[in-house]
Amino acid sequence: xxxVPVLKIGxxxxxxxxIDMEDQVALQLQEDLADKIVVTGCHGVIIDISAxxxxxxxxxxxxxxxxxxxxxLDADTVVVGMRPAVAIxxxxxxxxxxGIRTALNVELGMKLLAQEREQxxxxxxxxxxxxxxxxx
Amino acid sequence: MTTWDGAAAAERxxxxxxxxxxxxxxxxxxxxxAVKLSLVDQTKIVTAASELARNTLVYGGGGNAEVSRVDNGxxxxxxxxxxxxxxxxxxxxxxxxxxxxxxxxxxxxxxxARRLVDEFEIDTEVGKGTTIxxxxxxx
Numbered sequence: 001x002x003x004v005p006v007l008k009i010g011x012x013x014x015x016x017x018x019i020d021m022e023d024q025v026a027l028q029l030q031e032d033l034a035d036k037i038v039v040t041g042c043h044g045v046i047i048d049i050s051a052x053x054x055x056x057x058x059x060x061x062x063x064x065x066x067x068x069x070x071x072x073l074d075a076d077t078v079v080v081g082m083r084p085a086v087a088i089x090x091x092x093x094x095x096x097x098x099g100i101r102t103a104l105n106v107e108l109g110m111k112l113l114a115q116e117r118e119q120x121x122x123x124x125x126x127x128x129x130x131x132x133x134x135x136x
Numbered sequence: 137m138t139t140w141d142g143a144a145a146a147e148r149x150x151x152x153x154x155x156x157x158x159x160x161x162x163x164x165x166x167x168x169x170a171v172k173l174s175l176v177d178q179t180k181i182v183t184a185a186s187e188l189a190r191n192t193l194v195y196g197g198g199g200n201a202e203v204s205r206v207d208n209g210x211x212x213x214x215x216x217x218x219x220x221x222x223x224x225x226x227x228x229x230x231x232x233x234x235x236x237x238x239x240x241x242x243x244x245x246x247x248x249a250r251r252l253v254d255e256f257e258i259d260t261e262v263g264k265g266t267t268i269x270x271x272x273x274x275x
Contacts, residue, residue: 020161022154023190054161054179056186057244085179093183093248094234 044113050081146204196220
Protein backbone atom coordinates (compact mmCIF):
# COMPACT_ATOMS: atom_id res chain seq x y z
CA UNK A 1 0.00 0.00 0.00
CA UNK A 2 1.22 3.48 -0.82
CA UNK A 3 1.75 5.97 1.97
CA VAL A 4 1.51 9.73 2.02
CA PRO A 5 4.70 11.23 3.52
CA VAL A 6 4.47 13.63 6.47
CA LEU A 7 7.27 16.24 6.53
CA LYS A 8 8.30 18.30 9.54
CA ILE A 9 9.24 21.90 8.80
CA GLY A 10 9.99 23.88 11.95
CA UNK A 11 6.88 23.79 14.09
CA UNK A 12 4.68 22.55 11.25
CA UNK A 13 3.86 19.18 9.72
CA UNK A 14 3.39 19.37 5.97
CA UNK A 15 1.48 16.79 3.99
CA UNK A 16 1.20 17.05 0.23
CA UNK A 17 -1.18 14.49 -1.21
CA UNK A 18 0.13 13.61 -4.66
CA ILE A 19 -1.69 10.35 -5.35
CA ASP A 20 -5.25 9.23 -6.00
CA MET A 21 -5.70 7.74 -2.51
CA GLU A 22 -7.40 4.48 -1.77
CA ASP A 23 -9.61 4.78 1.30
CA GLN A 24 -7.12 2.76 3.36
CA VAL A 25 -4.32 5.16 2.43
CA ALA A 26 -6.41 8.09 3.70
CA LEU A 27 -7.07 6.30 7.00
CA GLN A 28 -3.37 5.48 7.33
CA LEU A 29 -2.53 9.16 6.82
CA GLN A 30 -4.93 10.06 9.61
CA GLU A 31 -3.08 7.70 11.99
CA ASP A 32 0.39 8.73 10.83
CA LEU A 33 -0.43 12.39 11.39
CA ALA A 34 -1.79 11.83 14.88
CA ASP A 35 1.38 9.90 15.79
CA LYS A 36 3.66 12.52 14.25
CA ILE A 37 1.91 15.37 16.11
CA VAL A 38 2.50 13.65 19.43
CA VAL A 39 6.10 12.63 18.65
CA THR A 40 7.19 16.03 17.31
CA GLY A 41 4.99 18.31 19.44
CA CYS A 42 4.21 20.35 16.34
CA HIS A 43 1.38 22.87 16.70
CA GLY A 44 0.35 23.13 13.07
CA VAL A 45 -0.59 20.81 10.20
CA ILE A 46 -0.81 21.85 6.57
CA ILE A 47 -2.48 19.51 4.10
CA ASP A 48 -1.82 20.43 0.49
CA ILE A 49 -4.50 19.04 -1.83
CA SER A 50 -3.54 21.01 -4.94
CA ALA A 51 -2.75 17.77 -6.78
CA UNK A 52 -6.16 16.23 -6.04
CA UNK A 53 -8.61 16.48 -8.90
CA UNK A 54 -11.49 15.32 -6.75
CA UNK A 55 -12.39 15.29 -3.06
CA UNK A 56 -15.29 12.95 -2.39
CA UNK A 57 -17.23 12.54 0.86
CA UNK A 58 -14.76 9.97 2.19
CA UNK A 59 -11.70 12.17 1.71
CA UNK A 60 -13.72 15.16 2.96
CA UNK A 61 -14.66 13.31 6.11
CA UNK A 62 -11.06 12.17 6.60
CA UNK A 63 -9.84 15.77 6.36
CA UNK A 64 -12.47 16.82 8.92
CA UNK A 65 -11.43 14.00 11.26
CA UNK A 66 -7.75 14.91 10.90
CA UNK A 67 -8.59 18.52 11.83
CA UNK A 68 -10.58 17.41 14.90
CA UNK A 69 -7.95 14.93 16.08
CA UNK A 70 -5.18 17.51 15.60
CA UNK A 71 -7.16 20.03 17.64
CA UNK A 72 -7.46 17.58 20.51
CA LEU A 73 -3.68 17.08 20.28
CA ASP A 74 -3.10 20.87 20.43
CA ALA A 75 -2.38 21.40 16.73
CA ASP A 76 -4.27 23.47 14.17
CA THR A 77 -4.93 22.14 10.66
CA VAL A 78 -5.13 24.14 7.46
CA VAL A 79 -6.14 22.56 4.15
CA VAL A 80 -4.52 24.41 1.26
CA GLY A 81 -4.54 24.44 -2.52
CA MET A 82 -8.08 23.28 -3.25
CA ARG A 83 -8.83 23.57 -6.97
CA PRO A 84 -11.83 25.72 -7.95
CA ALA A 85 -13.65 22.82 -9.66
CA VAL A 86 -13.15 20.73 -6.51
CA ALA A 87 -14.61 23.49 -4.33
CA ILE A 88 -17.69 23.80 -6.58
CA UNK A 89 -18.21 20.04 -6.61
CA UNK A 90 -17.75 19.68 -2.84
CA UNK A 91 -20.38 22.29 -2.08
CA UNK A 92 -22.83 20.75 -4.55
CA UNK A 93 -22.17 17.33 -3.05
CA UNK A 94 -23.28 18.82 0.27
CA UNK A 95 -19.92 18.94 2.01
CA UNK A 96 -19.00 22.40 3.19
CA UNK A 97 -16.27 21.08 5.49
CA UNK A 98 -17.28 22.93 8.66
CA GLY A 99 -14.46 23.22 11.15
CA ILE A 100 -11.75 23.04 8.51
CA ARG A 101 -9.52 26.07 8.03
CA THR A 102 -8.45 26.64 4.45
CA ALA A 103 -5.91 28.82 2.66
CA LEU A 104 -5.15 29.22 -1.02
CA ASN A 105 -1.59 27.93 -0.85
CA VAL A 106 1.07 26.58 1.49
CA GLU A 107 2.61 29.99 2.12
CA LEU A 108 -0.70 31.55 3.20
CA GLY A 109 -1.42 28.44 5.25
CA MET A 110 1.84 28.87 7.16
CA LYS A 111 1.02 32.53 7.79
CA LEU A 112 -2.43 31.62 9.11
CA LEU A 113 -0.96 29.02 11.47
CA ALA A 114 1.68 31.47 12.74
CA GLN A 115 -1.00 34.11 13.45
CA GLU A 116 -3.20 31.62 15.26
CA ARG A 117 -0.34 30.42 17.41
CA GLU A 118 0.61 33.99 18.29
CA GLN A 119 -2.96 34.80 19.27
CA UNK A 120 -3.20 31.61 21.29
CA UNK A 121 -0.04 32.45 23.24
CA UNK A 122 -1.25 36.01 23.87
CA UNK A 123 -4.51 34.63 25.24
CA UNK A 124 -2.57 32.33 27.55
CA UNK A 125 -0.56 35.28 28.91
CA UNK A 126 -3.75 37.27 29.47
CA UNK A 127 -5.19 34.44 31.49
CA UNK A 128 -2.05 34.30 33.63
CA UNK A 129 -2.29 38.00 34.37
CA UNK A 130 -5.90 37.84 35.56
CA UNK A 131 -6.13 38.34 39.32
CA UNK A 132 -7.00 35.35 41.37
CA UNK A 133 -10.67 35.12 42.23
CA UNK A 134 -11.18 36.13 45.81
CA UNK A 135 -13.40 34.04 47.98
CA UNK A 136 -15.31 35.50 50.80
CA MET B 137 -5.18 1.04 -23.01
CA THR B 138 -8.66 2.39 -23.51
CA THR B 139 -9.20 4.51 -26.60
CA TRP B 140 -12.96 5.20 -26.41
CA ASP B 141 -13.11 5.74 -30.17
CA GLY B 142 -15.95 3.32 -30.93
CA ALA B 143 -19.50 4.69 -30.76
CA ALA B 144 -20.56 2.03 -28.31
CA ALA B 145 -17.29 1.99 -26.39
CA ALA B 146 -17.93 0.57 -22.96
CA GLU B 147 -15.71 -0.79 -20.31
CA ARG B 148 -16.62 -2.83 -17.29
CA UNK B 149 -14.74 -2.79 -13.99
CA UNK B 150 -15.34 -5.25 -11.17
CA UNK B 151 -15.62 -3.52 -7.80
CA UNK B 152 -14.36 -5.80 -5.08
CA UNK B 153 -11.74 -3.72 -3.27
CA UNK B 154 -10.64 -0.16 -2.44
CA UNK B 155 -8.29 -0.28 -5.40
CA UNK B 156 -11.21 -0.87 -7.77
CA UNK B 157 -12.85 2.35 -6.56
CA UNK B 158 -9.68 4.18 -7.63
CA UNK B 159 -9.78 2.29 -10.94
CA UNK B 160 -13.38 3.40 -11.60
CA UNK B 161 -12.43 7.02 -10.88
CA UNK B 162 -9.52 6.85 -13.32
CA UNK B 163 -11.57 5.20 -16.06
CA UNK B 164 -14.36 7.78 -15.69
CA UNK B 165 -11.83 10.61 -15.75
CA UNK B 166 -10.24 9.30 -18.96
CA UNK B 167 -13.61 9.11 -20.72
CA UNK B 168 -14.80 12.44 -19.33
CA UNK B 169 -11.73 14.07 -20.88
CA ALA B 170 -12.24 12.16 -24.14
CA VAL B 171 -15.86 13.35 -24.55
CA LYS B 172 -14.66 16.88 -23.71
CA LEU B 173 -16.72 17.57 -20.61
CA SER B 174 -15.82 20.91 -19.01
CA LEU B 175 -13.37 20.75 -16.11
CA VAL B 176 -16.11 21.31 -13.52
CA ASP B 177 -18.31 18.64 -15.13
CA GLN B 178 -15.38 16.21 -15.26
CA THR B 179 -14.83 16.81 -11.55
CA LYS B 180 -18.53 16.30 -10.81
CA ILE B 181 -18.92 13.02 -12.70
CA VAL B 182 -15.67 11.59 -11.29
CA THR B 183 -16.77 12.55 -7.77
CA ALA B 184 -20.24 11.03 -8.29
CA ALA B 185 -18.61 7.86 -9.66
CA SER B 186 -16.35 7.66 -6.62
CA GLU B 187 -19.31 7.91 -4.23
CA LEU B 188 -21.35 5.30 -6.09
CA ALA B 189 -18.43 2.89 -6.56
CA ARG B 190 -17.80 3.02 -2.82
CA ASN B 191 -21.51 2.39 -2.14
CA THR B 192 -21.38 -0.64 -4.45
CA LEU B 193 -18.42 -1.94 -2.44
CA VAL B 194 -19.55 -1.07 1.09
CA TYR B 195 -23.34 -1.53 0.91
CA GLY B 196 -23.72 -3.79 -2.10
CA GLY B 197 -20.94 -6.13 -1.03
CA GLY B 198 -19.17 -5.58 -4.35
CA GLY B 199 -20.38 -5.53 -7.93
CA ASN B 200 -19.32 -3.82 -11.11
CA ALA B 201 -19.36 -0.55 -12.97
CA GLU B 202 -19.86 -0.17 -16.70
CA VAL B 203 -18.53 3.07 -18.11
CA SER B 204 -19.67 4.08 -21.58
CA ARG B 205 -19.74 6.92 -24.05
CA VAL B 206 -23.29 7.88 -25.03
CA ASP B 207 -24.78 10.20 -27.61
CA ASN B 208 -28.35 11.52 -27.77
CA GLY B 209 -27.96 12.83 -31.32
CA UNK B 210 -27.25 16.38 -30.19
CA UNK B 211 -24.43 15.98 -27.75
CA UNK B 212 -22.11 13.35 -26.37
CA UNK B 213 -22.01 12.29 -22.77
CA UNK B 214 -20.83 9.66 -20.34
CA UNK B 215 -22.92 7.03 -18.61
CA UNK B 216 -21.92 4.79 -15.73
CA UNK B 217 -24.02 1.89 -14.55
CA UNK B 218 -23.26 0.45 -11.11
CA UNK B 219 -24.69 -2.96 -10.36
CA UNK B 220 -24.53 -5.16 -7.28
CA UNK B 221 -26.35 -8.20 -6.00
CA UNK B 222 -26.36 -7.01 -2.43
CA UNK B 223 -29.21 -6.59 0.06
CA UNK B 224 -30.98 -3.83 -1.90
CA UNK B 225 -32.35 -0.62 -0.41
CA UNK B 226 -35.56 -1.07 1.63
CA UNK B 227 -36.51 2.61 1.86
CA UNK B 228 -35.29 4.50 -1.19
CA UNK B 229 -36.67 7.90 -0.14
CA UNK B 230 -34.85 7.64 3.15
CA UNK B 231 -31.63 6.49 1.46
CA UNK B 232 -31.79 9.52 -0.82
CA UNK B 233 -32.10 11.90 2.13
CA UNK B 234 -29.05 14.03 2.93
CA UNK B 235 -27.37 12.84 6.09
CA UNK B 236 -29.06 9.45 6.30
CA UNK B 237 -26.56 6.62 6.61
CA UNK B 238 -26.47 3.01 7.75
CA UNK B 239 -22.75 2.64 7.21
CA UNK B 240 -21.19 5.25 9.45
CA UNK B 241 -20.46 7.66 6.60
CA UNK B 242 -21.80 11.16 6.17
CA UNK B 243 -24.90 10.06 4.31
CA UNK B 244 -24.05 12.15 1.28
CA UNK B 245 -23.02 9.46 -1.19
CA UNK B 246 -26.34 8.73 -2.87
CA UNK B 247 -28.04 12.12 -2.44
CA UNK B 248 -24.84 14.02 -3.27
CA ALA B 249 -24.07 11.92 -6.35
CA ARG B 250 -27.58 12.57 -7.64
CA ARG B 251 -27.01 16.33 -7.47
CA LEU B 252 -23.76 16.05 -9.42
CA VAL B 253 -25.18 14.34 -12.53
CA ASP B 254 -27.77 15.18 -15.21
CA GLU B 255 -29.65 11.88 -15.12
CA PHE B 256 -29.96 9.52 -12.19
CA GLU B 257 -31.88 6.25 -12.26
CA ILE B 258 -32.03 3.71 -9.50
CA ASP B 259 -33.50 0.26 -9.52
CA THR B 260 -33.39 -1.69 -6.29
CA GLU B 261 -35.06 -4.73 -4.85
CA VAL B 262 -34.61 -6.04 -1.32
CA GLY B 263 -32.67 -9.29 -1.40
CA LYS B 264 -31.84 -8.95 -5.10
CA GLY B 265 -29.52 -5.99 -5.47
CA THR B 266 -29.24 -2.45 -6.73
CA THR B 267 -28.52 -0.91 -10.12
CA ILE B 268 -27.80 2.79 -10.44
CA UNK B 269 -27.30 4.57 -13.75
CA UNK B 270 -25.90 8.09 -13.95
CA UNK B 271 -25.35 10.25 -17.03
CA UNK B 272 -23.56 13.53 -17.60
CA UNK B 273 -23.98 15.37 -20.93
CA UNK B 274 -21.64 17.83 -22.56
CA UNK B 275 -23.06 21.36 -22.50
